[in-house]
Amino acid sequence: MKQESLKVVIIGLSITSSWGNGHATTFRGLVRELAARGHEVLFLERDVPWYASNRDLPNPKYCKTELYISLDDLKVRFTEQVREADLVIVGSYVPEGVLVGQWVINTAQGIKAFYDIDTPVTLAKLEREDFEYLHPNLIPQYDLYLSFTGGPTLEVLEQKYGSPKAKPLYCSFDPELYFPEQQEMQWGLGYLGTYSDDRQPPLEKLMLDAARQWPEGKFVVAGPQYPASVQWPANTQYISHLPPAEHRKFYNSQRFTQNITRADMIKAGYSPSVRLFEAAACGIPIISDYWDGLDSVFDFDSEILVAYSAKDTLSFLKDIPEADRKAIGERARQKVLNGHTAAHRAREVEQYVRELSGALKTV
Numbered sequence: 001m002k003q004e005s006l007k008v009v010i011i012g013l014s015i016t017s018s019w020g021n022g023h024a025t026t027f028r029g030l031v032r033e034l035a036a037r038g039h040e041v042l043f044l045e046r047d048v049p050w051y052a053s054n055r056d057l058p059n060p061k062y063c064k065t066e067l068y069i070s071l072d073d074l075k076v077r078f079t080e081q082v083r084e085a086d087l088v089i090v091g092s093y094v095p096e097g098v099l100v101g102q103w104v105i106n107t108a109q110g111i112k113a114f115y116d117i118d119t120p121v122t123l124a125k126l127e128r129e130d131f132e133y134l135h136p137n138l139i140p141q142y143d144l145y146l147s148f149t150g151g152p153t154l155e156v157l158e159q160k161y162g163s164p165k166a167k168p169l170y171c172s173f174d175p176e177l178y179f180p181e182q183q184e185m186q187w188g189l190g191y192l193g194t195y196s197d198d199r200q201p202p203l204e205k206l207m208l209d210a211a212r213q214w215p216e217g218k219f220v221v222a223g224p225q226y227p228a229s230v231q232w233p234a235n236t237q238y239i240s241h242l243p244p245a246e247h248r249k250f251y252n253s254q255r256f257t258q259n260i261t262r263a264d265m266i267k268a269g270y271s272p273s274v275r276l277f278e279a280a281a282c283g284i285p286i287i288s289d290y291w292d293g294l295d296s297v298f299d300f301d302s303e304i305l306v307a308y309s310a311k312d313t314l315s316f317l318k319d320i321p322e323a324d325r326k327a328i329g330e331r332a333r334q335k336v337l338n339g340h341t342a343a344h345r346a347r348e349v350e351q352y353v354r355e356l357s358g359a360l361k362t363v
Contacts, residue, residue: 097133
């Protein structure tokens with residue numbers, strides 16, 4: 001059944017630049033699939049210098065993208081579009097997000113949603129009374145709170161913060177971009193992720209210590225902002241930035257891939273990262289740290305491997321037969337194909353809008 005077209009306005013951190021953030025790839029997938037389903041999307045992005053100099057998709061073909069230079073500029077140029085949209089989504093980490101959100105709530109006549117791509121970080125900031133892009137007073141005013149984190153966090157958003165409707169909208173992957181392909185096997189274990197203080201200790205514990213204990217192994221870490229103070233093992237290659245266009249090749253060039261989770265996301269649980277889905281889509285078996293809800297995404301041992309120490313990591317790398325390694329990766333690939341593509345997320349957004357207003361009617 002065809003769905004009635006929606007006018008959607010998204011005010012997000014970035015869709016034009018994936019430099020140092022996971023928002024762009026998430027928005028690209030969601031917006032592309034919304035457009036494929038017949039919806040009209042306008043994406044509004046604050047023009048900031050660090051993204052301006054690193055735009056790897058300045059003009060997405062599947063939506064209209066406009067840059068604005070200030071809150072006043074946003075109001076002057078886009079009030080009419082926000083007012084007339086069926087759905088307006090404000091994303092996490094939008095500059096001046098509290099003021100932007102209040103303006104959207106006061107202006108939009110359609111459904112007003114907050115899309116939190118950083119839910120555990122957001123809640124930790126609210127607890128510290130750090131209202132960088134969201135204030136507790138705004139949460140009850142948004143009709144819909146879309147969260148990268150599911151599980152008990154949704155109850156916290158509704159019961160503690162007064163959200164009228166908190167729903168999961170996990171990250172996703174594009175099956176046209178992430179799939180198995182033949183590549184030279186360069187590394188036994190790789191990790192893709194931007195540096196963060198809270199992720200570095202588990203990265204050291206699970207991966208870099210394993211590299212130090214196995215000099216014959218080959219390891220790689222790719223991602224920006226790692227300080228010069230990091231002491232890389234001699235058998236570990238460091239790549240400072242890997243654009244999304246090279247992610248598939250990167251995954252397919254390693255026998256296993258490492259997943260490391262932010263501390264706030266471990267605390268909240270139920271927060272799968274986009275890297276988790278992308279690696280699985282390439283059929284590369286994942287060695288992950290543990291967090292509550294991980295087994296709601298992948299079955300332990302048969303679809304994902306959980307390490308608690310360098311010893312565990314080395315056991316997986318050395319002891320798993322090649323046929324079993326490939327089977328683990330393939331089972332994880334089928335799992336994400338069946339439930340975690342960007343197309344799944346677009347349909348979920350439609351369903352949430354339908355539940356709220358009946359704006360989507362079958363024709």
